[in-house]
């Protein structure tokens with residue numbers, strides 16, 4: 001990923017400005033932000049690996065942040081909240097309404113939108129399902145058992161019904177836990193190659 005030197009530099013500048021001048025605060029901070037933003041765009045474009053989905057997501061996010069700042073420039077140029085009057089520099093500290101006609105600082109928005117406890121309604125829906133059972137796999141034991149059965153990763157994977165790289169992942173730190181189905185396939189495959197596992201969890 002990119003180094004985010006621009007952002008860090010800009011935060012430093014803002015801190016210096018805050019201690020110096022009350023009046024020029026907003027304007028200078030905005031200029032610092034803009035400079036940092038331009039720097040970041042240049043660096044991002046320079047370093048962005050377009051084959052890397054993470055990089056593309058980062059760039060898109062960066063672009064949407066710039067659009068947000070543009071909207072805020074039109075609504076609250078001085079970055080002072082119309083309700084509480086506080087100075088909020090970061091674009092993330094603002095909430096803009098759907099038609100981009102009004103902006104509130106996030107804490108004012110949260111306060112305005114909070115429904116009092118006695119006005120809350122109970123809704124009965126299927127928002128989430130029952131917890132899914134996961135198992136921590138002892139990767140060392142799996143490798144030992146596979147070796148004991150005299151089976152290669154490739155062969156094991158073929159019988160289990162997944163790829164060689166999936167098998168490699170299962171036997172490495174990469175996989176933290178497995179689902180019930182995968183566990184059953186592992187046990188079935190071991191049985192296929194002559195080993196019935198009597199599990200002793202610790």
Ligand SMILES: [Zn+2]
Pocket residue numbers: 081082083084085086104105106107108109
């Ligand atoms: Zn506010």
